[in-house]
Amino acid sequence: MTAVTDAPALAARAADAGRPRVGHIDFLNCLPLYWGLARTGSLLDLDLRRDSPERLSDALVAGELDISAISVMEYLRHAEDLVVLPDIAVGADGPVMSCLLLSKVPLDQLDGVPLACTTTSRTTVRLAELLLSEKIGVRPEYFSCPPDLPTMMAGAPAAVVIGDAALRASLLQADTFGFQVYDLAEMWREWTGLPFVFAVFAARREFVAEHAALVREVHAGFLASRALFLDEIDVVCHKAARWAEFDADTLKRYYLSALDFDLGDRQLAGLREFARRVGGSAAGFPADPGIHLLDTERAG
Numbered sequence: 038m039t040a041v042t043d044a045p046a047l048a049a050r051a052a053d054a055g056r057p058r059v060g061h062i063d064f065l066n067c068l069p070l071y072w073g074l075a076r077t078g079s080l081l082d083l084d085l086r087r088d089s090p091e092r093l094s095d096a097l098v099a100g101e102l103d104i105s106a107i108s109v110m111e112y113l114r115h116a117e118d119l120v121v122l123p124d125i126a127v128g129a130d131g132p133v134m135s136c137l138l139l140s141k142v143p144l145d146q147l148d149g150v151p152l153a154c155t156t157t158s159r160t161t162v163r164l165a166e167l168l169l170s171e172k173i174g175v176r177p178e179y180f181s182c183p184p185d186l187p188t189m190m191a192g193a194p195a196a197v198v199i200g201d202a203a204l205r206a207s208l209l210q211a212d213t214f215g216f217q218v219y220d221l222a223e224m225w226r227e228w229t230g231l232p233f234v235f236a237v238f239a240a241r242r243e244f245v246a247e248h249a250a251l252v253r254e255v256h257a258g259f260l261a262s263r264a265l266f267l268d269e270i271d272v273v274c275h276k277a278a279r280w281a282e283f284d285a286d287t288l289k290r291y292y293l294s295a296l297d298f299d300l301g302d303r304q305l306a307g308l309r310e311f312a313r314r315v316g317g318s319a320a321g322f323p324a325d326p327g328i329h330l331l332d333t334e335r336a337g
């Protein structure tokens with residue numbers, strides 16, 4: 038794994054350049070952060086890469102980024118190399134609206150049936166597999182597919198989708214394709230009573246060791262951005278509705294009632310419960326992984 042071995046050198050180079058390399062999920066779910074970073078001017082202090090979650094996850098693990106959102110499955114696999122930023126995440130404590138299982142047949146009929154999984158997700162696809170095997174008692178034939186709904190549904194009666202593609206599928210395309218929509222965060226909540234965390238924000242451990250104050254600054258910038266977004270939510274949703282496919286009320290519902298951007302004790306309990314249920318040698322991480330949180334008071 039050359040990329041991982043080179044990571045400290047890459048991190049040192051980035052810090053020399055003065056701006057940390059930060060990964061940002063290019064979905065509507067992370068618009069709150071982007072809005073705030075742009076409004077406060079913090080955006081100019083970051084070397085920001087906007088990309089889909091699976092690519093950002095790989096880039097953080099490879100040391101091509103210093104701080105990034107990372108899909109929880111990838112975080113758990115590389116928890117030893119990463120430090121989690123507290124109080125911020127992408128999750129839900131009930132229906133999330135954008136991490137969905139779509140199916141043309143009842144879920145208990147999915148045994149042995151092809152099920153298309155979006156290539157953009159590492160966590161939601163694992164959550165779907167967990168719920169289907171443990172809660173519903175079926176084992177479909179999972180295959181990866183780019184997040185294009187016609188292609189996914191041409192090859193299978195069911196699909197797992199996330200992000201904007203999932204919002205589009207449930208809000209705009211369900212009638213055309215004739216599937217039922219199952220919200221995976223809602224199913225998790227009913228099953229466990231806990232919130233679900235899909236992505237955390239993490240910094241590479243050696244980057245924190247060398248640039249703790251900078252990481253704390255970026256973290257504070259994220260929290261301030263989210264707060265500013267919430268103050269200005271009506272304006273943001275009206276502006277975003279001009280170019281997004283969804284109206285302002287739908288966006289506001291997504292940000293205020295569906296997504297949960299916190300990472301506190303309850304969310305960490307949800308994350309640990311997920312690790313307990315899916316961890317083991319096949320997953321590539323233990324059922325009880327150590328979660329290192331950034332010390333926001335002193336050096337990280």
Ligand SMILES: C=C(O[C@@H]1C=C(C(=O)O)C=C[C@H]1O)C(=O)O
Nearest residue numbers: 090108135158159160161200235
């Ligand atoms: C809520 C969401 O959370 C996401 C789900 C992810 C995954 O399944 O791997 C990764 C990052 C997040 O974007 C979403 O994409 O809609």
